[in-house]
Amino acid sequence: MVKAGLIGLGKMGISHCAILNAYPNVDLVGVADTSKLLRWGIGKYSTIPMYDDYKAMIREANPDCVFIATPTSSHFAIASYCLEQGKHVFLEKPCCLNYADTSALRKMAEERNLLVQIGYHNRFLGTFSEVRRLISAGELGEIYNFTAESYGPVVIKQKEETWRSKRTEGGGCLYDYASHVINLVSYLMGEIKGVRGTRLQKVFSKGVEDAVYSTLFLDSGASGHLAVSWSEESFRKMSTKISIYGRKGRLECDSQELKVFFNTSENPPDKQGWHISYLTDHTPRVDYFLRGEEYSSQVNDFVNRVASGDTDSINSIKYSGETDRIIELLIKDAELGGE
């Protein structure tokens, strides 16, 4: 039985709370949030112990691992405290607001042999995992280009402000939607080494960008376009799509559908042409479902690693912390204004 604590009851925090509480091999020993309303609401009608102070929760409930789902600006302080106390950490994305903090966290985790896993849940989505498998197996040949896009209807008109409308708090489309897509690109095709022609576009927000456009250059030599907007009313919910071009074939993939085309010159006749498969073909069963298998799968993966002492997850800070480096590159590049 793994003892887990949780800090922060926002949208992701509540989702983690339900998954952890439903998970048979996890004992959710404490949840901390600064909101009296939420502490009361969940505390009164469930048996989950609630705390107003996360340090008190860690001291008194003594979990083996802590899920942190607070606004990004607080991640570094809270995560370093947890690591100092010897706790494994599941940290919501993005990791930190600057790469220096992320690197410091990674160093702390490595020195203490603790796992820090980041909540980029696309890494646990069936169709994207299949894309990674195809690319790693060389099925598309050498990759030379890609387009990575995500759209959704978060800010579709001017509205009152929250922490999400302040860059210093981790608000804006870059830290939110775009970080997922950047992370997905590195998961599928390897590290990003540079960015050019970045535009952080305000559509409706005053303080932060609502859209992110850039060209990404990978270690492998491939390059591709990034186009992300959370101000797209035409999409019912966040929709991420990636198109990848290789010398042996190409593919298009979203959370539901994977379409692969194998070229004639490099493939045996029975393999050539289109192959379409669906989420149903690539999704492992989970014990408890809330909003998508990938949310349960990532918690499951983390908890199993905590139980076995394994500190190298596909979403550990060693890999997914690098997204913060790319976010910094994009901000710097955008400041050049295309010069």
Added chain:
Amino acid sequence: MDRVIFGDNQFFGVDHLSEENARKKAQRFKDTREIIKVLDAAHEVGIRTFMCTTYARIAEITEHFKSDPAKYQDWKFYPCMPYAHKYANAVTELGIGGALNHFTGGSVMGGLLKGGMAVVQRDAFKMMQLMVDAELQMFKGVSAPVIFLQNVVTDLLIGLGMEEFFVEFEKYLKKKYNAEAGFITMNLPLTTRRLQAAGISKPIVCASLNKIGFRMTGSMEENKQVLAESGVRGIAMQVYAAGAIKPREAMDYACSLKGVESILFGASSKAHIEETYNLINELST
């Protein structure tokens, strides 16, 4: 409950397999009259129950059914609330406090400021009732004998262990609307056990039930057993597993499950509706 229940995903840009298909349907059904045509086709075929999310546009549809009471006298709506994306996007944008404020007309934060926690605590169930009333506004004057909680809400509350809300929800529907509560879930065995432990002995539970286990939690055997032995009144949805199973094979499985009272499906053409309706009836005898 009727053996066949007609669903609404096809009308509102939902397609579990393909966003392109979803878009084509969204375009066609932008005109509510197109939805009504399909519902009329379902009515002609013999379907009498329409399960639908509480989107704003449902109001236009209920108007149509009220316009000819004689023709539609045995037509039933099964409303499913709340329309979750509306709330999820608001939470991302406004935070949980801001979203609650937005949807309750400021009563949460207003209550906190005026009377402190005591006011909000006393009124927590009242707040749930206000939200239920708001969502059911559109169904005034039509028959809505079973009212469902969407899976996001059911599964969240099940995960958090807050079953007391289900009991209050059920009581309130009975008292104010003379309706039964239904629960949509992706976790049939867990939800059924928890509802029964909370005192809802024969819960109406609508869940993914298909031959390949898509969007099903717990083992296939466990699902089968809970349906057959627990007293749950099951509604099978996602019977085709988002298109992965061929119609006859899919319906053959769903119809064979003991404890499944109804089968939910959606379609956009009369021929397809008729074919599916006949198939379910054929396999149910």
